Amino acid sequence: MASSKRLEPKELNPEERIKSFDEVNLGYTEQEAVEEASRCIQCKNPLCVSGCPVNIDIPCFIKEIKEEKFENALKTIKKTNNLPAVCGRVCPQEKQCEIKCILGKKGDPLNIGKLERFASEYESNDKNKDISKLKESVAVVGSGPAGLTCAADLAEIGYSVTIFEALHKPGGVMIYGIPEFRLPNNIVFKEINNIKNMGVKIETNHLIGRTIEISDLLKEYNAVFIGCGAGLPKFMDIPGEHLNHVYSANEFLTRINLMEAHLEHSPTPVKIGRKVVVVGGGNVAMDSARTARRLGADVTVIYRRTGIEMPARVEEVKHAQEEGVHFMMLTSPMSVLGDKEVSGIRCIQMSLGEEDESGRRKPIQIEGSNFNISCDQVIMAIGQGSNPLIAKSSKLKHDIRGNIIIDENMMTSLAGVFAGGDIIGGNSTVIGAMGDAKKAAQAVDAYIRKEKFI
Numbered sequence: 001m002a003s004s005k006r007l008e009p010k011e012l013n014p015e016e017r018i019k020s021f022d023e024v025n026l027g028y029t030e031q032e033a034v035e036e037a038s039r040c041i042q043c044k045n046p047l048c049v050s051g052c053p054v055n056i057d058i059p060c061f062i063k064e065i066k067e068e069k070f071e072n073a074l075k076t077i078k079k080t081n082n083l084p085a086v087c088g089r090v091c092p093q094e095k096q097c098e099i100k101c102i103l104g105k106k107g108d109p110l111n112i113g114k115l116e117r118f119a120s121e122y123e124s125n126d127k128n129k130d131i132s133k134l135k136e137s138v139a140v141v142g143s144g145p146a147g148l149t150c151a152a153d154l155a156e157i158g159y160s161v162t163i164f165e166a167l168h169k170p171g172g173v174m175i176y177g178i179p180e181f182r183l184p185n186n187i188v189f190k191e192i193n194n195i196k197n198m199g200v201k202i203e204t205n206h207l208i209g210r211t212i213e214i215s216d217l218l219k220e221y222n223a224v225f226i227g228c229g230a231g232l233p234k235f236m237d238i239p240g241e242h243l244n245h246v247y248s249a250n251e252f253l254t255r256i257n258l259m260e261a262h263l264e265h266s267p268t269p270v271k272i273g274r275k276v277v278v279v280g281g282g283n284v285a286m287d288s289a290r291t292a293r294r295l296g297a298d299v300t301v302i303y304r305r306t307g308i309e310m311p312a313r314v315e316e317v318k319h320a321q322e323e324g325v326h327f328m329m330l331t332s333p334m335s336v337l338g339d340k341e342v343s344g345i346r347c348i349q350m351s352l353g354e355e356d357e358s359g360r361r362k363p364i365q366i367e368g369s370n371f372n373i374s375c376d377q378v379i380m381a382i383g384q385g386s387n388p389l390i391a392k393s394s395k396l397k398h399d400i401r402g403n404i405i406i407d408e409n410m411m412t413s414l415a416g417v418f419a420g421g422d423i424i425g426g427n428s429t430v431i432g433a434m435g436d437a438k439k440a441a442q443a444v445d446a447y448i449r450k451e452k453f454i
Contacts, residue, residue, distance in 0.1 A: 004107025007036045009114055014322040018293050021180040024319060025089070025114075030068070033118040036111050037065040039103060047100035048112065053435030054080045054149075058097060058112060065115055070122040077119055082152040082195060083145060083434065085187045086174060088117025091431040092313055123194070131199070134158040136448050139221040141208045141390065144172020146227030146421030146433040146440075148195055153441035154225075155198040159448075162221070164206040166228070169258065173229055174430070176258040177250070177284070179291050182316075207389075214394035214417060223416045223444045226404065227437055230422035232385040236279070240336025240345075241380070245271045249280070249288045249381035262295055273297045273377025277345050279333055280381030281310040286317060288379045289325045299325045300373065304332040304350050304363040332363065334370065336378055344374045386423050410440040411447070418444055 010026045011017075017024050028036065040062045048058045056077055064073035077084045093113035101109035137160040140151045151161045169175055174188045196202065206212055208228070217224050233248030235241050252270065255261035261270035276292045278285050281303035289299045301320070303310060306329045310317065321327070330350040337344035349369035352361035388402035397405040397413035404412055404419045411418050420436030422428045428436075445451075 006039065006108035006111045007032055017181065018323050021294060023184050024181050028114060028118045033065055033115060034068060037062050037115055040110050041102065043102055048097040051097040051100040053431045054438055056080050061119060062115060065119060070119060073119040074122045077116060082149055083191050084116055085120035085191055086183060087431050088113055088120050089183050090178060092429055131156065132158050133160065136222040138444060139164060139217040139224045141224065141226045142172055142228035143170035143202055144174060144227065144229050145430045146437040147172065148192065149434040149437035150225045150227060150441045151200045152195045152198060153438055154444060155200050157445055162201045162203060164208055165202060165204045166207040168204050170202050170204060176254040179257055179287050209389040209393035214390065218416055222448050223418065225440055225444060226390060226417065226419040226423055227421045228390065228423055230384050230386045232387045232402065234383045234385060235380055236333060236382060238333060238335050240338060243336055243338045244341040245273065245377045246336055246342060247379050249284045249379055250384055252288055252379050253291065256291055271377055275375040276377045276379060277302060277373055277375045278379045278381055281312055282381065283312045283316055285381035286312045286320050288381050290320050290323055293323050293325060300328060301325055302328045302331040302333065302347060305352065305360060306330060309360045337372065342376055342378055344372050345378055346370060346372050409443040411443065416447065
């Protein structure tokens with residue numbers, strides 16, 4: 001009979017981990033992985049697979065781990081997922097595959113994400129199989145999860161694929177947006193190299209819509225896939241947001257993760273706050289808060305609802321609390337205080353009313369409950385939108401938020417140009433973007449072959 005309690009991997013001690021950017025979760029040992037995999041009851045009709053946006057054969061790879069066939073487990077995962085080491089670390093399995101696990105009915109669901117991460121470490125030394133090359137080629141815009149996935153799937157079919165990345169390093173949000181204590185860069189680059197070994201080329205420092213237009217790509221390539229993510233910061237439009245040392249989470253994390261702006265040798269140093277307030281309740285807010293803690297700051301997260309409504313992963317909130325991040329729930333900023341630089345933030349207490357369109361209870365201001373928090377840095381982590389640069393320069397149809405509009409075949413308003421991931425719907429998850437990209441790759445193939453769309 002399967003154990004009702006799941007096994008969690010060991011983690012770095014909180015007092016140690018806030019002194020570095022070392023990965024917090026240490027992963028399973030072989031013995032621990034086999035023990036956890038043995039909890040799987042191998043359902044006849046596994047619901048977990050339907051919860052995975054890329055349809056990994058979860059029961060199969062779990063069974064292979066149980067039987068200590070670790071390389072086989074990875075091969076099973078990679079039939080539909082080219083970024084298992086990434087997904088095993090950052091995907092919200094608790095809201096996808098694990099929430100559908102039958103074991104969760106009477107106990108803890110299987111720790112599918114951590115088992116996927118474990119399997120990802122068993123990359124074989126086998127050379128990539130020979131792929132018959134087609135004469136057609138495809139351009140991919142963006143080297144984040146969507147772009148890499150679409151490129152890998154198309155390369156597997158036989159197309160010559162070139163990825164165009166705006167930044168000086170590939171990886172997209174996995175490199176600039178997710179701190180190394182959650183997702184180490186060497187893990188991302190290893191996954192990228194595996195895709196490059198399939199013949200995919202990556203051209204960095206190419207900002208599509210500025211250095212190259214989509215129309216130029218269509219002259220050279222048979223189709224284009226746009227998967228450049230959503231990197232346009234959002235602000236609250238409150239007084240004081242113009243002050244020095246108010247950052248968007250996007251800028252703060254990019255400058256720390258990608259540009260090492262917190263180090264002495266950095267040509268573009270970032271403010272290291274002593275008392276930092278992070279506004280927001282998602283994973284990006286947790287990443288910002290935990291990063292600021294590692295830079296020596298006293299950090300407070302303010303969120304206008306309660307912990308129950310907080311969209312961040314439970315694991316990330318737990319880690320933040322362990323690392324000394326303070327939380328002020330039912331709190332919303334009214335203005336940022338200061339002359340030229342931040343000296344504090346004025347807030348108001350909230351209560352929760354009826355559910356809104358998001359399904360969460362709507363926060364309502366409590367009149368006369370205003371109060372100030374002293375701080376010297378504010379990080380706004382309230383989401384980000386799609387950069388309209390590509391859509392406008394290429395005259396692609398897009399909505400008022402800048403999201404590119406696609407049809408049922410992932411095609412934009414311009415024939416031969418497809419899109420997926422955050423650029424078509426605002427914020428998404430790594431695995432959600434990958435699911436879009438896999439659909440788009442099939443549609444691109446059908447388009448080039450002039451076959452009926454799926």
